[in-house]
Amino acid sequence: MIKIFTHEYRVRHNEADASGRMSVPALGDCMLDIAGLHADQIDWGIDNLQHSGLTWVIAGMKFKICRMPKIDSRFKIETHVAGYSRISTQRDFVAFDDEGKIAEASSEWLIINMENRRPVFINDFVPQLEEVCITEGALPKFKHLRQSKMDISAQYQRCILYSDIDINRHLYSMRYLQMALDTFDFNYLSEFAIKEIDVNFISEVLFGETVDVVRRSDGDMHQVEMLRDGSVVFRAEMSLNFF
Amino acid sequence: MIKIFTHEYRVRHNEADASGRMSVPALGDCMLDIAGLHADQIDWGIDNLQHSGLTWVIAGMKFKICRMPKIDSRFKIETHVAGYSRISTQRDFVAFDDEGKIAEASSEWLIINMENRRPVFINDFVPQLEEVCITEGALPKFKHLRQSKMDISAQYQRCILYSDIDINRHLYSMRYLQMALDTFDFNYLSEFAIKEIDVNFISEVLFGETVDVVRRSDGDMHQVEMLRDGSVVFRAEMSLNFF
Numbered sequence: 114m115i116k117i118f119t120h121e122y123r124v125r126h127n128e129a130d131a132s133g134r135m136s137v138p139a140l141g142d143c144m145l146d147i148a149g150l151h152a153d154q155i156d157w158g159i160d161n162l163q164h165s166g167l168t169w170v171i172a173g174m175k176f177k178i179c180r181m182p183k184i185d186s187r188f189k190i191e192t193h194v195a196g197y198s199r200i201s202t203q204r205d206f207v208a209f210d211d212e213g214k215i216a217e218a219s220s221e222w223l224i225i226n227m228e229n230r231r232p233v234f235i236n237d238f239v240p241q242l243e244e245v246c247i248t249e250g251a252l253p254k255f256k257h258l259r260q261s262k263m264d265i266s267a268q269y270q271r272c273i274l275y276s277d278i279d280i281n282r283h284l285y286s287m288r289y290l291q292m293a294l295d296t297f298d299f300n301y302l303s304e305f306a307i308k309e310i311d312v313n314f315i316s317e318v319l320f321g322e323t324v325d326v327v328r329r330s331d332g333d334m335h336q337v338e339m340l341r342d343g344s345v346v347f348r349a350e351m352s353l354n355f356f
Numbered sequence: 357m358i359k360i361f362t363h364e365y366r367v368r369h370n371e372a373d374a375s376g377r378m379s380v381p382a383l384g385d386c387m388l389d390i391a392g393l394h395a396d397q398i399d400w401g402i403d404n405l406q407h408s409g410l411t412w413v414i415a416g417m418k419f420k421i422c423r424m425p426k427i428d429s430r431f432k433i434e435t436h437v438a439g440y441s442r443i444s445t446q447r448d449f450v451a452f453d454d455e456g457k458i459a460e461a462s463s464e465w466l467i468i469n470m471e472n473r474r475p476v477f478i479n480d481f482v483p484q485l486e487e488v489c490i491t492e493g494a495l496p497k498f499k500h501l502r503q504s505k506m507d508i509s510a511q512y513q514r515c516i517l518y519s520d521i522d523i524n525r526h527l528y529s530m531r532y533l534q535m536a537l538d539t540f541d542f543n544y545l546s547e548f549a550i551k552e553i554d555v556n557f558i559s560e561v562l563f564g565e566t567v568d569v570v571r572r573s574d575g576d577m578h579q580v581e582m583l584r585d586g587s588v589v590f591r592a593e594m595s596l597n598f599f
Contacts, residue, residue: 125385125389126388126389126392126522126523127385127389127522127528127530129522129523130518130519130521131521131522131523131525132523133523136519138519142370145370146368146369146370149369149428159369184523269515269517271514272512274512274538274542275373275537275538275540275545276373276534276538278373279369279370279372279374280372280373280374280376280427282374285370291519294518294519295517295518295519297518298518298563299517299518299521299525299563302518320541320542
């Protein structure tokens with residue numbers, strides 16, 4: 114049983130923004146991908162769970178970003194399970210290349226019943242947690258965010274469409290983050306770098322639903338909320354720095 | 357000088373739709389990626405051109421799709437230059453796996469001046485066209501589409517945001533196609549398969565501009581137009597079949 118799983122990625126044009134550097138949601142895509150590869154390898158993959166009417170969902174993430182790789186550069190991600198409770202597991206990621214660390218992230222996962230969409234006890238379905246988990250050096254968990262008191266600086270409304278929906282038949286997790294960053298001017302995100310983001314996935318969003326995406330800002334601190342019928346379904350808080 | 361360039365891809369979760377099969381725009385991402393890899397290899401890459409204030413832009417594509425690969429499956433794409441004129445080149449793609457052909461596509465490319473956004477004579481900048489081109493067996497070109505007489509069946513309006521913009525600082529080509537497919541219900545695109553699409557990229561779209569996306573349909577034939585201030589900037593026509 115491989116405790117630490119590693120995989121190599123290459124930054125494609127479609128994963129970069131106008132600056133030519135990989136976007137944070139695209140890095141997140143790679144992290145979710147390697148999470149799936151590792152889970153398959155230790156027989157916890159989504160394919161296996163779906164046979165029992167279950168699936169993995171992500172509850173939150175915390176990214177710390179040193180620098181974003183440029184188009185066509187190669188980097189590796191290393192991942193392992195860094196902790197668990199009765200209903201959740203923590204999975205950590207470190208992305209790095211020959212010049213050192215690119216970014217790190219922690220993530221929290223639940224297993225839900227696909228019918229009633231409620232979490233189940235993880236140990237009932239993945240009994241090998243203890244064998245695979247490395248708790249030493251676990252990365253800090255994401256903050257549970259509350260609505261910020263900063264002023265609203267941008268907002269838009271959007272309907273959830275075909276390309277937003279993933280195999281779990283709900284809004285794809287990294288699409289929430291992409292929609293949050295879409296409250297920014299592309300010049301701002303090309304000139305400033307995201308240093309840290311806390312992400313809270315609060316509620317599933319389904320095809321055809323309409324959400325409001327609202328950003329509150331104070332200098333280079335920002336909080337983005339996504340709301341459906343006035344109820345918060347997602348929150349992210351981030352700080353940006355000059356490159 | 358490698359005339360036929362091959363590269364392997366793996367379908368990630370974020371490249372699949374609710375059906376678990378790769379989406380057409382995600383397959384297009386891979387085709388644009390391998391076009392870039394091949395161009396770099398023969399010294400026509402975007403990096404090289406940008407030093408001269410130039411860049412590649414795509415004018416149109418025609419996809420024929422046999423079947424879409426599922427999440428986690430591996431496939432290869434083979435590409436070559438299949439023709440050229442004074443201001444454009446044709447590049448063909450074939451995607452295949454161990455079971456045979458997945459899809460094929462032809463594409464037409466221009467080199468534009470990044471300042472005035474107008475095309476230049478290709479031979480002035482990539483003189484080796486003759487050496488690298490294989491005209492035999494060239495795939496059929498995309499149709500130049502006119503507005504269909506079918507009835508409007510769906511439409512939405514959308515502002516072009518941060519994640520839509522690529523390194524050329526305009527709407528990313530596969531995002532036009534994704535926005536076109538976003539006029540469909542996700543159940544329809546999960547049950548029916550796109551067999552053929554002709555795509556016309558008519559005009560660049562910039563950050564902050566608002567577009568209307570309008571679909572006209574008759575049975576399983578569909579045309580999608582994207583309009584900015586009433587002028588057409590993109591058209592795609594597609595036929596769908598049962599899986």
